[in-house]
Amino acid sequence: MILKQIEVKSSLIDEFTNCYILQDENTKEAMCIDPGGDFEKIKEMLEIMEVKLKYIYLTHSHMDHIEKAKELKKSLGGEILISRKGAQNVNNPDINLSKLTNYNLYIEIDSRVDDKDILHIGDIELEVIYTPGHTDDSTSLYCKSENLIFTGDTLMYMGIGRTDFPTGNKKEIKKSLKKLFMLPDNTFVYPGHGLPTTIKDEKER
Numbered sequence: 001m002i003l004k005q006i007e008v009k010s011s012l013i014d015e016f017t018n019c020y021i022l023q024d025e026n027t028k029e030a031m032c033i034d035p036g037g038d039f040e041k042i043k044e045m046l047e048i049m050e051v052k053l054k055y056i057y058l059t060h061s062h063m064d065h066i067e068k069a070k071e072l073k074k075s076l077g078g079e080i081l082i083s084r085k086g087a088q089n090v091n092n093p094d095i096n097l098s099k100l101t102n103y104n105l106y107i108e109i110d111s112r113v114d115d116k117d118i119l120h121i122g123d124i125e126l127e128v129i130y131t132p133g134h135t136d137d138s139t140s141l142y143c144k145s146e147n148l149i150f151t152g153d154t155l156m157y158m159g160i161g162r163t164d165f166p167t168g169n170k171k172e173i174k175k176s177l178k179k180l181f182m183l184p185d186n187t188f189v190y191p192g193h194g195l196p197t198t199i200k201d202e203k204e205r
């Protein structure tokens with residue numbers, strides 16, 4: 001598996017977000033996670049990697065994670081995926097937070113994912129883990145064979161996601177963290193913002 005991390009900046013707010021591209025070397029199939037800004041930067045990388053873009057996966061409905069999904073699909077194809085609740089929330093500017101800017105963001109979702117769903121990128125298998133709390137639509141994406149998980153804004157290096165935005169819930173994020181901390185200690189964690197970490201390091205903080 002090839003994994004690229006691109007730091008992108010939303011055009012709507014002053015915030016850097018991690019966009020990830022993962023690709024199966026054999027089939028060239030790929031998934032782009034959270035294309036939250038800098039469309040040209042993401043597109044350039046996808047073209048260099050000669051990807052067949054299968055999925056555009058959104059870890060949650062916040063604008064800094066979803067902003068360029070539409071453009072990416074238009075230019076390189078791929079199905080836009082988010083959780084069931086996320087499919088509604090992406091089209092609610094109060095919840096996707098775009099109302100805070102002068103631009104109301106709407107996105108058409110192609111498929112909804114649920115807890116325990118399995119997605120395939122070539123031979124790579126990824127499991128959806130429902131991890132509400134930062135928003136009620138947050139999911140993480142676990143790849144057992146590669147020993148890594150994409151956690152969006154649920155679990156980050158030395159921190160967890162805020163719960164004071166619409167649909168956020170402190171109790172729920174605590175439950176979600178418990179779920180994530182059941183994963184093997186040496187699982188690499190790739191968050192929506194900031195540096196990568198491991199389950200062990202975050203569990204111990």
Ligand SMILES: [Fe+2]
Nearest residue numbers: 060062134153
């Ligand atoms: Fe967020």
